[in-house]
Amino acid sequence: MKLATIDNGTRDGALVIVSCDGQSYLPAPEKIPTLQVALDNWSESEPILQAIFQQLKDGKGMSSASLNYLAPLPRAWQWLDGSAFKSHGDLMDQAFGFEPKQLTKPLMYQGMSHQFLSATADVPFMKEEDGIDFEGEFAVIVDDVPMGTTAEHALKHIKLVVLLNDWSLRTIAIPEMKTGFGWVQAKPACSVAPVALTPDELGTAWCDGRVHLDLVVDWNGKRFGKASSAEMGVGFHELIAHAAATRDLCAGTIIGSGTVSNENYREIGSSCIAERRGIETLDTGAAKTAYMSFGDQVRMEAVSDESSHLFGTIEQTVIKKAL
């Protein structure tokens, strides 16, 4: 099943069900006005929404051409982002000049969740000097997960999969990491591709709590990376168990994979600029690729052999914040 949220002038938008090819849609029923409401009562909502998805398969939808998509959850109660790709972590340590980390648990931080930007919105930042960078990654959305849930039991709490761009301000990130408090200023709002998928919709590309898809990233129209998310060091179920170790997770919590990255990064490229700078540092002793400038564009899409329309496309321009 494919779900999306369209702009209706409210902070949470209106839930719609989208056809497999993304060309048609039907609205959700009145009693499930938003994706958050659907997630709050997923066992009740899911069959109702699936029945509408079947109607779309039967050709009963309306054209989605004029829809104005928001992020599937334009705001969420919780956003916890992992860093589950080992090659990404290693290259970030290179880029930032950090010692390699000795890890016994998954890496994860709590990010801002009161605003997720749409996939096509211009993204405002204060200054180029802050080191504007994109980060392509996948994330899952869960229902209520009780404190102490194990990884084994966490899999069944994964209700939706999304594609997102976790915007980062690298110049600020390094000193924030050194405080031990994690990121606040370095992690502004993320952008999310329009369509949220139930895991079954991914077919064999959903396996072992991982998304087995390539993430294609283009920067200013030029291919920047095409890394497979299958290389995740820990699965989403393990990230969920980590997050729920000492807290209940509310329905609608979004759990991110961290930047998609592969060991053969020299062949397939990267999903963020900092990682390329890490490679340059490894190769030549210094980074040479600059971070983004105002007016730059980034495009992200997940691709599979079977489908050309999965999550839809993230395609954005960074702009200077108007004050």
Place this chain on the structure above:
Amino acid sequence: MKLATIDNGTRDGALVIVSCDGQSYLPAPEKIPTLQVALDNWSESEPILQAIFQQLKDGKGMSSASLNYLAPLPRAWQWLDGSAFKSHGDLMDQAFGFEPKQLTKPLMYQGMSHQFLSATADVPFMKEEDGIDFEGEFAVIVDDVPMGTTAEHALKHIKLVVLLNDWSLRTIAIPEMKTGFGWVQAKPACSVAPVALTPDELGTAWCDGRVHLDLVVDWNGKRFGKASSAEMGVGFHELIAHAAATRDLCAGTIIGSGTVSNENYREIGSSCIAERRGIETLDTGAAKTAYMSFGDQVRMEAVSDESSHLFGTIEQTVIKKAL
């Protein structure tokens, strides 16, 4: 004006207005059902709620004796906690064995906000070995704050002041800080005193973006600390400006002071156990006070010369999470 939220079976509870002495209350009107709704449209809500507060002053309230208070915001879209007391930071570095930090900006982390516990709820934790600790602090709740707002302009966005206990798991906190990603497992849900105050209600105790009140902390019936919050190194307006440097803050964002702490900690005690352990480490080379055990109680109250009822009382027991 004094506001509170009572349990009505919903996740956000029902907004009520409370009298100065906390003995009586009146419900908010139907169009302002929750505190979040009030904050979303504060300029419209505030005069309506103030008029009801005036009715309470005129003796028109009902008895609040049987009310079941939740946290003022039982869940919030954003919780950003500072660490604005220098003596606290210094003692925590001692307690955790860290080098003193060289800071050019306020310290702040993003905490979990989808659940704030009531002031009297038992607080469930998985294991005593995680190092269960309380942290007494004040926080402010803002309306919408645009990205780039300066400290000078931030003051007017402070709509409410609250008292809270920022529960921490110290054994987990140290390795999480070392990752640079900040805390996830080490920072479960906070508890909040029942009454949220508009700053004017604090009279002269609201000054320079700081709460000039003593925070009285008792652990298992024994005085543990009575530190003044006036010693905040930066004011709440400066914390807000820090938080808003690269993001918009939504209405209902809660900004915390960090653990209240004073330079004369040997006389006035502490607002968290880790700080006492830092003092012991300074004095004897080793911490001797253990963290909390299941069944332990903590009580927190802010006191002033003029009023015995400000935010109400936090009084809680830590229990083992039932699985």
